[in-house]
Amino acid sequence: MPAMPDQTDPKPADQKGGAEAQMGAPVGAGRNLLFLREEELRLAQDLLFFGYRDFTAGADQILAELGMGRAHHRVLHFVGRRPGITVGELLGILGITKQSLARVLNPLVEQDYVVQATGRNDRRQRLLSLTPKGEALERRLFERQREWVMRAYREAGPVAVEGFRRVMRGLMGPEARAQLERLEQPAPARPGPPPLARTG
Amino acid sequence: MPAMPDQTDPKPADQKGGAEAQMGAPVGAGRNLLFLREEELRLAQDLLFFGYRDFTAGADQILAELGMGRAHHRVLHFVGRRPGITVGELLGILGITKQSLARVLNPLVEQDYVVQATGRNDRRQRLLSLTPKGEALERRLFERQREWVMRAYREAGPVAVEGFRRVMRGLMGPEARAQLERLEQPAPARPGPPPLARTG
DNA sequence: AAAATGTGTCAACGTTGCTGACCAAACAGG
DNA sequence: CCTGTTTGGTCAGCAACGTTGACACATTTT
Numbered sequence: 069m070p071a072m073p074d075q076t077d078p079k080p081a082d083q084k085g086g087a088e089a090q091m092g093a094p095v096g097a098g099r100n101l102l103f104l105r106e107e108e109l110r111l112a113q114d115l116l117f118f119g120y121r122d123f124t125a126g127a128d129q130i131l132a133e134l135g136m137g138r139a140h141h142r143v144l145h146f147v148g149r150r151p152g153i154t155v156g157e158l159l160g161i162l163g164i165t166k167q168s169l170a171r172v173l174n175p176l177v178e179q180d181y182v183v184q185a186t187g188r189n190d191r192r193q194r195l196l197s198l199t200p201k202g203e204a205l206e207r208r209l210f211e212r213q214r215e216w217v218m219r220a221y222r223e224a225g226p227v228a229v230e231g232f233r234r235v236m237r238g239l240m241g242p243e244a245r246a247q248l249e250r251l252e253q254p255a256p257a258r259p260g261p262p263p264l265a266r267t268g
Numbered sequence: 269m270p271a272m273p274d275q276t277d278p279k280p281a282d283q284k285g286g287a288e289a290q291m292g293a294p295v296g297a298g299r300n301l302l303f304l305r306e307e308e309l310r311l312a313q314d315l316l317f318f319g320y321r322d323f324t325a326g327a328d329q330i331l332a333e334l335g336m337g338r339a340h341h342r343v344l345h346f347v348g349r350r351p352g353i354t355v356g357e358l359l360g361i362l363g364i365t366k367q368s369l370a371r372v373l374n375p376l377v378e379q380d381y382v383v384q385a386t387g388r389n390d391r392r393q394r395l396l397s398l399t400p401k402g403e404a405l406e407r408r409l410f411e412r413q414r415e416w417v418m419r420a421y422r423e424a425g426p427v428a429v430e431g432f433r434r435v436m437r438g439l440m441g442p443e444a445r446a447q448l449e450r451l452e453q454p455a456p457a458r459p460g461p462p463p464l465a466r467t468g
Numbered sequence: 469a470a471a472a473t474g475t476g477t478c479a480a481c482g483t484t485g486c487t488g489a490c491c492a493a494a495c496a497g498g
Numbered sequence: 499c500c501t502g503t504t505t506g507g508t509c510a511g512c513a514a515c516g517t518t519g520a521c522a523c524a525t526t527t528t
Contacts, residue, residue: 109410109413109414109417110345110410111452112433113410113413113417114448114451115448116320116436117342118440118445119436119439119440119444120320122439122440122441122444123316125441145310145313149310210309210310213309214309216439217309218309219438220436220438220439221312221435221438223434224435225431225434227427227431228430228431228434229431229435230428230431231428231429231430231431231435232428232431232434232435232436233311233312234428234432235420235421235424235432236316236318236319237315237319237420237424238419238420238421238423238424239319239320239322239416239417239420240315240318240319244318245318248315248318252311
């Protein structure tokens with residue numbers, strides 16, 4: 069598991085059994101101090117549980133028809149985001165073990181969704197890219213989620229969207245933030261198709 | 269994608285192609301059509317993946333030490349949120365099958381984290397509640413996540429938090445929204461301890 | 469030549485979903 | 499009272515996706 073940030077000890081900050089959720093706190097007492105009452109945090113837990121579940125539900129449905137799972141989607145997503153990514157980099161992003169990745173990556177290669185190319189600088193590397201077939205599936209999954217997220221974004225409005233992004237970023241650990249920054253930067257100049265396609 | 273959405277937002281990665289976000293255009297008013305470009309949606313996918321993973325990481329760690337998983341946490345969470353909840357209601361909230369629930373619920377009962385009480389009106393029902401031991405564990409998990417979320421909330425600011433909530437709500441399907449509404453309403457007047465504790 | 473790195477693979481295991489089938493207790497209505 | 503439905507429990511089997519440990523191989527680096 070990457071991104072296991074240092075978590076301070078779980079001090080029982082203001083456990084009162086929940087009754088204080090009803091007494092309105094003096095909210096004006098300093099704006100850098102958010103009053104995160106019990107109920108507010110419970111709500112955050114609920115929102116993340118339900119929201120993430122339904123966010124993934126649409127793509128999961130498509131994947132299930134193809135005998136794939138969410139892990140396959142993640143590979144397609146991040147390979148499509150960074151064509152020519154190495155196995156090691158992908159492992160770092162996903163935060164799983166090599167064996168776990170192999171179980172989804174190998175079928176994807178065998179079924180012609182992903183191609184492996186030998187690295188030019190380092191021939192040990194296997195540079196991963198999507199095939200046209202893989203791109204098509206990834207796009208199909210993307211569009212499904214796009215519509216879902218678009219609806220939520222539209223309903224919430226631009227200001228809310230920006231807030232959503234800020235909070236989600238804050239929920240990420242330092243390692244994930246670094247990964248995200250790397251992903252957000254433009255891919256390192258990969259004009260042509262990858263070299264040395266490996267048939268095997 | 270420009271990163272680091274600090275207080276000011278200099279990045280063009282907004283919902284409308286970018287420029288007017290800097291010009292302070294009447295966002296949210298005139299345009300009901302948000303331009304959700306490719307990269308913006310990719311970012312949303314990334315944020316949800318990384319954010320949700322790291323959000324749960326802290327509690328997962330505690331749970332692993334006790335030989336439990338995320339599913340146990342969910343049961344503790346929702347039972348703690350609605351003491352006296354029936355098995356059927358819990359199934360509806362979690363959206364899993366009875367067998368899947370049984371596999372986590374039964375150990376929780378056996379290990380004295382959850383108690384089952386026979387319903388008064390309908391004696392078929394098993395009203396679930398947390399034992400003191402269960403409440404303690406739930407609170408420990410809660411506090412861990414609380415600190416994590418609190419940090420994100422503080423960094424993002426109150427406005428962002430509200431936006432986060434709106435978007436997450438929008439990501440939920442209609443059924444989940446109904447569940448959430450039910451959860452947000454005050455529990456139906458459950459002053460005393462549950463009746464008729466079932467020893468077996 | 470030796471060490472480190474990148475990748476692949478085998479074996480075994482755990483958690484958490486699923487389906488299908490069946491059973492038992494309790495309620496509801498004739 | 500009898501029947502049908504609801505609520506819940508359970509068994510058996512399966513799949514997806516994560517884990518660890520160990521080992522193998524090619525390649526690069528020292």
